[in-house]
Amino acid sequence: MNPLDPRVDRGAASAIQRDQPEVPPADPTPEERAAADAVLARYPEFRRDQLLPLLHEVHARTGWFSLELTRYLSQCLGVPFADLYGVISFYALFKTVPSGKTVLRVCNGLPCYLHGAYDLGLRVQEMLGVGPGEPTPDGRLSWEWFPCLGQCDYAPAMLAGEDEIRSVTPEVLEKIVSGGTHATSDR
Numbered sequence: 001m002n003p004l005d006p007r008v009d010r011g012a013a014s015a016i017q018r019d020q021p022e023v024p025p026a027d028p029t030p031e032e033r034a035a036a037d038a039v040l041a042r043y044p045e046f047r048r049d050q051l052l053p054l055l056h057e058v059h060a061r062t063g064w065f066s067l068e069l070t071r072y073l074s075q076c077l078g079v080p081f082a083d084l085y086g087v088i089s090f091y092a093l094f095k096t097v098p099s100g101k102t103v104l105r106v107c108n109g110l111p112c113y114l115h116g117a118y119d120l121g122l123r124v125q126e127m128l129g130v131g132p133g134e135p136t137p138d139g140r141l142s143w144e145w146f147p148c149l150g151q152c153d154y155a156p157a158m159l160a161g162e163d164e165i166r167s168v169t170p171e172v173l174e175k176i177v178s179g180g181t182h183a184t185s186d187r
């Protein structure tokens with residue numbers, strides 16, 4: 001019998017499943033485990049429709065999802081790793097690599113591009129001394145390009161942490177990078 005046949009005998013299918021090598025328990029760092037456990041405790045009756053808010057809360061504490069943290073969540077929640085990783089990697093605001101405490105996201109949509117966003121990105125790169133996606137040595141900031149922020153009327157636009165900054169000028173940028181204003185952290 002073809003195991004892909006939907007009429008396949010489920011007993012046989014689960015026997016096949018049982019024969020697979022066991023997936024070893026996930027091994028997140030103590031900090032990741034503590035952050036995940038604190039959030040998981042708030043969802044004792046976890047339902048699949050609570051996945052996004054739960055992930056938001058974990059991300060707010062850890063700043064990113066390592067593979068081990070993702071595997072730990074997958075095992076605790078009973079959500080297949082591939083499903084969970086698919087959700088996490090789909091949303092641009094969820095990080096799968098370490099980032100700065102505050103992430104500066106420079107919009108590179110067409111209206112912003114036409115209003116100088118490219119030069120803005122280059123200026124951010126020059127000021128931080130790191131390329132897109134890389135944290136500064138002190139871990140305070142990182143920056144990246146981002147698709148349309150929905151603020152096209154106020155191009156060029158960017159996000160500093162969770163703050164939307166409209167009509168960004170070099171002076172405003174200077175203040176943001178120096179931490180003088182709009183410097184909310186992502187976590």
Ligand code: FES
Pocket residue numbers: 107108109110111112113147148149150151152153155156157
């Ligand atoms: S293109 Fe930049 S906010 Fe829409």
